[in-house]
Amino acid sequence: MKITLNGADAQVDSPPLTPLLHVLREELGVLSAKAGCENGGCGACTVLIDGSPRRACLTAAIAADGSEVTTVEGLGTPEALSPVQKAFVHFCAAQCGFCTPGMVIAATAYLDKGGSGSREEITEALAGHVCRCTGYLKIVDAVAAAREGDFDMSVAAESPHTQVRA
Amino acid sequence: MAIQKGHGIASIEYPTGMNQNGDPSQAWIKVKPDGRIDVFSGTTDIGNGSKTIQSQIVADTIGVPYDWITFDNSNTDSSPVCTGTFASRATFVAGKAVLKAAQRVRERILEVAGQEMEISPDDLDLDDGDVFAKDAPTRRMSVGDVAAAATWTYGELITGTGAHLNPYVPIVDSSTGEVDSPPHAAISYAACAADVEVNDETGEVRVLRLIQAYDVGRAINPALLEGQIEGGAMMGLGLGVLEDSYPYYPSVDNRAGDFGSYYAPSSADLPEMVNVIIENPSVDGPYGAKGIGEMANNAQPAAIATAVHDAVGVWVTELPITPERVLAALDAKSGGSGPRREGKHVAYDEEISINAVGTGLAWRAD
Amino acid sequence: MKAVGARLPRYDGVGHATGRTAFVDDIRAHGTLWAKALRSPHDYATITRLDTTAAENMPGVRAVITHADVPLLEYGHLSALGIPADEPLLAKDEVRYKGQPIALVAAETTEQAADAVAAIEVDFAPKTPLFDVRKAFDADVSQPHHWGTVYPHFEESMDRRQIRKGSIEKAFDDADKIISGVYRPAAIEQMPIETQVCLSVPEPDGRFTIYSCTQALYFSMGVVAAHMQIPLNRLKFVGGTVGGGFGGKVDTATETVCTLLAQRSGRPVKWRWTREEEFLCSSTRAPWHMEIIDAVTDDGWILGRKMLTLHDAGAYARFSPYGVTKHSFHHTGAYTIPNLHFDGYVVFTNRVPTTAMRGYGVTSVSFAVESHMSRVAEELGIDPFELRLKNANRIGDTSPNGIAYTDPSTVDVLHAISEATGNELAPGYAAASRQRRAGEWLPDHLLAQISDTEVH
Numbered sequence: 009m010k011i012t013l014n015g016a017d018a019q020v021d022s023p024p025l026t027p028l029l030h031v032l033r034e035e036l037g038v039l040s041a042k043a044g045c046e047n048g049g050c051g052a053c054t055v056l057i058d059g060s061p062r063r064a065c066l067t068a069a070i071a072a073d074g075s076e077v078t079t080v081e082g083l084g085t086p087e088a089l090s091p092v093q094k095a096f097v098h099f100c101a102a103q104c105g106f107c108t109p110g111m112v113i114a115a116t117a118y119l120d121k122g123g124s125g126s127r128e129e130i131t132e133a134l135a136g137h138v139c140r141c142t143g144y145l146k147i148v149d150a151v152a153a154a155r156e157g158d159f160d161m162s163v164a165a166e167s168p169h170t171q172v173r174a
Numbered sequence: 175m176a177i178q179k180g181h182g183i184a185s186i187e188y189p190t191g192m193n194q195n196g197d198p199s200q201a202w203i204k205v206k207p208d209g210r211i212d213v214f215s216g217t218t219d220i221g222n223g224s225k226t227i228q229s230q231i232v233a234d235t236i237g238v239p240y241d242w243i244t245f246d247n248s249n250t251d252s253s254p255v256c257t258g259t260f261a262s263r264a265t266f267v268a269g270k271a272v273l274k275a276a277q278r279v280r281e282r283i284l285e286v287a288g289q290e291m292e293i294s295p296d297d298l299d300l301d302d303g304d305v306f307a308k309d310a311p312t313r314r315m316s317v318g319d320v321a322a323a324a325t326w327t328y329g330e331l332i333t334g335t336g337a338h339l340n341p342y343v344p345i346v347d348s349s350t351g352e353v354d355s356p357p358h359a360a361i362s363y364a365a366c367a368a369d370v371e372v373n374d375e376t377g378e379v380r381v382l383r384l385i386q387a388y389d390v391g392r393a394i395n396p397a398l399l400e401g402q403i404e405g406g407a408m409m410g411l412g413l414g415v416l417e418d419s420y421p422y423y424p425s426v427d428n429r430a431g432d433f434g435s436y437y438a439p440s441s442a443d444l445p446e447m448v449n450v451i452i453e454n455p456s457v458d459g460p461y462g463a464k465g466i467g468e469m470a471n472n473a474q475p476a477a478i479a480t481a482v483h484d485a486v487g488v489w490v491t492e493l494p495i496t497p498e499r500v501l502a503a504l505d506a507k508s509g510g511s512g513p514r515r516e517g518k519h520v521a522y523d524e525e526i527s528i529n530a531v532g533t534g535l536a537w538r539a540d
Numbered sequence: 541m542k543a544v545g546a547r548l549p550r551y552d553g554v555g556h557a558t559g560r561t562a563f564v565d566d567i568r569a570h571g572t573l574w575a576k577a578l579r580s581p582h583d584y585a586t587i588t589r590l591d592t593t594a595a596e597n598m599p600g601v602r603a604v605i606t607h608a609d610v611p612l613l614e615y616g617h618l619s620a621l622g623i624p625a626d627e628p629l630l631a632k633d634e635v636r637y638k639g640q641p642i643a644l645v646a647a648e649t650t651e652q653a654a655d656a657v658a659a660i661e662v663d664f665a666p667k668t669p670l671f672d673v674r675k676a677f678d679a680d681v682s683q684p685h686h687w688g689t690v691y692p693h694f695e696e697s698m699d700r701r702q703i704r705k706g707s708i709e710k711a712f713d714d715a716d717k718i719i720s721g722v723y724r725p726a727a728i729e730q731m732p733i734e735t736q737v738c739l740s741v742p743e744p745d746g747r748f749t750i751y752s753c754t755q756a757l758y759f760s761m762g763v764v765a766a767h768m769q770i771p772l773n774r775l776k777f778v779g780g781t782v783g784g785g786f787g788g789k790v791d792t793a794t795e796t797v798c799t800l801l802a803q804r805s806g807r808p809v810k811w812r813w814t815r816e817e818e819f820l821c822s823s824t825r826a827p828w829h830m831e832i833i834d835a836v837t838d839d840g841w842i843l844g845r846k847m848l849t850l851h852d853a854g855a856y857a858r859f860s861p862y863g864v865t866k867h868s869f870h871h872t873g874a875y876t877i878p879n880l881h882f883d884g885y886v887v888f889t890n891r892v893p894t895t896a897m898r899g900y901g902v903t904s905v906s907f908a909v910e911s912h913m914s915r916v917a918e919e920l921g922i923d924p925f926e927l928r929l930k931n932a933n934r935i936g937d938t939s940p941n942g943i944a945y946t947d948p949s950t951v952d953v954l955h956a957i958s959e960a961t962g963n964e965l966a967p968g969y970a971a972a973s974r975q976r977r978a979g980e981w982l983p984d985h986l987l988a989q990i991s992d993t994e995v996h
Contacts, residue, residue, distance in 0.1 A: 037568075039559070039562070039566040040558075040559025040560075041559075042563070042565070042733070042734070042783070043565060043812070044733045044734070044735070044815065045432065045433055045815035046814070046815065047432050047433070047434075047815055049432050049433025049434050049815065050433055050733055050815070052733050079559065080557075080558060080559035081558065081559050081560075083558075084558060085558060086554045086555075086558055086560065089554070089557065089558065093554075093557040093558060094557075096553070096556070096557040097549050097550070097553040097554055097556075097557050098549060100397045100398060100400075100401055100549060100550055100553065102550065102553055102556035102557060103221035103222070103223070103401050103405060103550075103784075104219075104220060104221030104556075104732070104733070104734070104782060104783050104784040104785070105221070105552065105555070105556030105561050105563075105781075105783070106563060106732070106733040106734045106783030106784055107733045108556045108557060108559075109559040112557060112559075130441070131441040131442050131444055132441075132442065134441040135440045135441050135442040136440075137440075137441070138433060138438060138440065138731075138733060139441075139733070140405075140409075140438075140731050140732055140733055140784050140786070141221040141401070141405045141784055142401055142404065142405050142408075143401075143404035143405040143406070143407055143408035143409075143439075143444070143447075144404075144408065144439075144440075144441040144444045145404045145444060145447055146400070146401060146404065147441070148441065148444065161549070162549075163546065163547050163548065163549070164395075164397035164547040164548060164549045165397070165547075166547065167396075167397070167400050167449070169400070169404075169447050169448055169449055170396065170400055170448075170449040170450075170451060171448070171449070171450050171451070171960075172393065172396060172451045172453070173450065173451065173452050173453070173956065181961070182914060182924075183914075183924055183925065183928075183954075183957060183961075184906070184910035184913075184914075185873070185874050185910065185913075185928050185932070185950055185953060185954050185957075186873060186874055186902075186906045186910065187870065187873065187874040187933070187948070187950065188870070188899065188902055188906075189866070189869075189870070189902075193862065193865060193866035193869060193901070194865070196621075216757055216758055216780075217780075218754065218755050218756065218757060218779060218780050218781075218782055218785070219551075219552070219780060219781055219782065220755050220782040220784065220785035220786075220789070221782070221784055221785070223550060223551075225550075225551035225552055226548060226549075226550050226551040226552075229543070229551055230543035230544050230546070230548060231543075231544060233543040233544075234542055234543050234544045239543075240541075240543040240546075240548060245551060246780075247757075247780035247781075248778060248779070248780045248781075249757075249776055249777060249778045249779070249780070250757050250758060250761055250772075250775070250776055250777040250778075251776050253757070253780075255758045256756075256757065256758060257756060257758065257759060258754075258755050258756025258757070258758070258759050258790060259755045259756065259782075259785065260755055260756065260785075260787055260790055260896060260900075261896075261900070342621075345695055345865075345941075348694065348695035348696045348698055348702065349702055349704060350702070350703065350704040350705065350941075350942075351701065351702055351703040351704070351868060351869070351882075351940065351941045352941050352942045353941045353942065353943060354942075355943070356943050357869060357941065357943070361945070361947075361948070362949075363874060363948065363949035363950050363952070363953045364953055365950075365953040365954050365956065365957040366957070367957050367960070367961045385957060385960045385961055386957075387952075387953040387956035387957050387960065388953070389949035389952060389953055392544075392545070393545060394544055394545065395545075395546065395547065395548055396545070396547050397547040397548070397549070398550065406898065409786075409898060412728065413725065413726075413728060413903070413907075417726070417728040417729065418726040418727070418728065419726065419727035419728055419729055419824045419825075420726065420727055420827065420891070423724075423726060423727070423827055424671040424672040424673070424827075424852075424889070425671065426583060426638065426669075426671055426890075426891050429819070429820055430729075430819055431815075431816040431819045431820050432815055432816060432819065433815070436729060436731075436819065438729075438731060448960055450956045450957070450960055452949065452952055452953065452956060454947060454949050454952065456947065457946070457947070461544045461545075467898070468898050468899045468900065468902075469899055469902070469906075470898070470899075471898050471899050471903060472899045472902060472903045472906040472907075473906060473910070475725065475903075475906075475907040476906060476907045476908075476909075476910030476911045476914070477910070479907070479911050479914075480910070480911065480914040480924070483914065483918075489721075489911070489915065491721060491722060491723045491724065491911060492723075492724040492725075492726070493724070493725040493726045493907065494726060513919070518715060518716060518717050518718055519717075519718045519719075519720070520717055520718065520719045520720070520919055521720045522719070522720060522721040522722075522915055523720070523721050523722040525674075525722050527674060527677075527831065527848065
């Protein structure tokens with residue numbers, strides 16, 4: 009089997025029904041997709057297959073044969089972050105960071121498919137992704153603002169939800 | 175069927191640092207030959223932001239830009255003891271350790287600079303990466319040059335260690351629980367107001383808004399602090415209306431073994447949130463900070479329970495406040511149940527074993 | 541720009557957003573074996589036979605360990621405080637909860653490890669479990685633990701944590717109303733998205749490098765060193781970056797067995813819990829049973845509180861005595877109550893041991909106290925803000941264990957919430973402050989509460 013992984017050709021030698029998550033992590037050494045449950049429940053392993061978000065743990069390798077697979081490594085690099093990655097950093101939308109790759113993929117797919125960016129749509133689009141740390145608010149804020157793009161990355165975003173009193 | 179709205183409040187307090195103390199943290203810092211700063215701390219970052227917070231404390235305490243700091247908490251060979259990241263202790267207790275280490279580094283930088291500049295260290299100040307004479311700020315020297323001098327001229331490593339320990343506070347009288355000094359590093363305070371709507375036909379409770387005020391002492395990093403408040407609020411919402419490891423407790427049956435059958439908060443449950451951060455500096459904390467990470471899920475359940483009562487007139491005192499429990503309480507209410515009154519006694523719940531257990535005192539009229 | 545007080549992005553934010561942050565499961569060591577556990581299928585049972593011979597001879601199996609392979613089988617979470625240990629690293633004579641680990645296998649693949657676990661020969665004689673903390677004091681109840689139904693090692697061998705202050709009898713005599721309620725918050729899952737995981741690598745110099753998801757590197761290193769009876773310089777813990785931790789990752793659930801398997805096999809060993817194991821076998825937040833009886837006056841003063849707490853520890857103590865002590869220290873909530881009578885018990889049941897979780901010991905009492913305050917306000921017909929502001933702890937008031945508060949902010953946070961919700965406070969309450977009680981804020985029953993000692 010062959011896939012296009014983050015823009016480069018990759019040969020897959022695992023048996024055809026091997027979960028794509030296992031192929032990525034154990035055969036191809038791409039580690040951003042996380043094994044949070046291996047049961048489709050948490051979303052931490054979500055990758056783009058031909059542009060659509062898919063659970064890598066529930067996708068057989070053969071189902072991705074000939075497809076373009078994009079993980080969060082393929083969206084941007086530390087030097088050249090994608091708009092969603094920039095927003096996640098700027099809004100402190102990651103805490104422990106373990107659910108973050110799946111969240112970033114899901115948010116990217118949502119926006120790329122022309123999502124309006126309304127909070128209702130975003131919470132719906134991310135509802136299958138479990139985060140135990142952030143409470144989701146900063147994630148929703150980040151996704152809602154991701155298209156604006158031009159953030160000062162040396163500081164974190166102001167929060168419209170907070171008042172500070174001395 | 176009707177959607178009923180309700181409002182409730184709760185007010186809480188919580189200790190910073192381990193209960194009864196006795197939880198040390200240590201740190202050490204070294205200065206590279208160009209003045210850049212390496213911090214070695216044993217404090218784990220569980221998502222709370224230890225790496226960022228401790229780096230901020232070090233930057234300001236030494237007097238160098240934040241981006242000069244590297245923070246290494248990666249292993250026990252290079253980092254000293256930290257009791258751990260729990261008990262709301264990482265910012266306060268472990269933060270004090272890096273603060274003390276940074277103070278020593280700052281002192282040593284000023285001493286070496288004093289030798290180079292031929293000025294008493296007492297007459298020098300250090301800010302934004304430069305050492306300068308207090309009364310003649312144009313006489314200055316970068317920390318990079320100071321570190322270079324230490325390395326190449328004096329054959330010295332500029333370093334500093336710091337440790338913080340509030341000693342263990344024993345209970346001095348086990349019959350009363352008395353202690354003779356504070357059994358915590360500080361106490362933080364918070365209040366929460368919850369707005370809910372309750373469907374009185376299905377029993378479903380939806381949390382619409384959480385307004386929360388925290389006295390944090392000092393917000394070392396307001397953005398990360400919000401992360402603790404908001405993340406804690408969602409966990410509190412889960413405790414209040416969703417989550418249960420044993421749905422028919424005390425039975426151990428019906429446990430959930432996957433995300434599909436365990437009701438954890440999702441983004442679809444996200445209520446409106448308002449965070450009010452109050453800065454009432456603590457006496458001992460680094461820059462006046464206190465810890466609030468743990469308490470962040472403590473206020474919501476009672477505020478929600480009170481709001482449910484406000485909405486539909488029933489108290490659900492067993493968490494989570496599931497539709498099943500709301501409906502059972504509504505049924506009991508329509509059957510005429512309410513607190514039982516007997517003389518001056520008002521019993522909201524009948525199941526009281528307090529008089530049958532341990533040293534219980536009889537209180538009933540009989 | 542000063543760093544303290546600034547809204548700076550996370551130190552590791554870019555790593556998180558680009559998937560570059562390395563968690564334990566992302567560490568690769570050549571020749572890593574995979575561990576799987578034989579876990580108890582029973583809530584409570586005697587182990588009548590345990591034979592790993594067949595499993596040891598299965599394909600791909602490189603090491604099998606049981607209780608007999610652990611140099612110090614029992615080391616308690618609170619051993620450093622002199623509290624005796626009660627929990628074996630691997631079950632020996634009996635299992636006390638469903639999911640308790642009995643034996644571990646390390647094999648070339650997870651499938652081989654699972655097959656070998658299935659080949660371990662083990663027999664049980666089931667015993668009657670106890671699940672309901674309310675039955676702990678009944679005669680003839682099944683004993684879930686060798687210490688009985690309740691933890692017996694509080695100071696001076698007491699079976700409970702006690703708080704006594706003032707005279708609860710007088711408070712009840714003086715009260716206009718005595719209001720009681722029962723509060724029962726549930727166990728919940730820790731549910732970090734990263735499950736419990738460890739990779740232990742044997743090094744050529746005889747050390748072990750232990751990649752760990754622990755929240756407490758040095759605590760966990762001490763636990764492994766104690767079980768293995770080796771000095772700390774044989775161990776190097778690597779971690780500090782955890783995929784979510786809320787208390788449960790202090791438990792050190794995987795590190796010792798991985799290291800024992802690594803020692804025995806001479807190979808790196810990884811044990812990553814499945815999500816099902818994380819849900820069913822990792823420690824939960826404790827369920828609690830709390831009864832509160834408050835002596836109150838018609839004008840809203842709380843004269844006294846009597847409280848009983850039954851903390852469902854599950855099958856072993858872990859941090860529960862600590863949790864109940866912390867609970868007792870905070871059982872008045874944010875209020876000053878002069879007469880107290882508190883008894884808190886750590887009750888053993890045959891469920892997965894509970895452990896520390898966010899707000900440990902106090903989450904429960906915050907729910908109970910604040911629900912009860914709301915009920916008291918309702919019963920007395922007093923505004924819920926006013927009831928709370930009236931009784932709020934103030935500078936100089938003393939805590940349940942006799943320590944003077946120096947900077948309580950209960951009044952401040954209540955004022956903030958009142959304002960933010962558009963609530964109008966009566967003038968006297970709007971003007972309340974944290975300052976030392978005086979005048980009408982210092983009624984007779986609180987006179988004895990005011991400490992002149994400045995302690996913080």
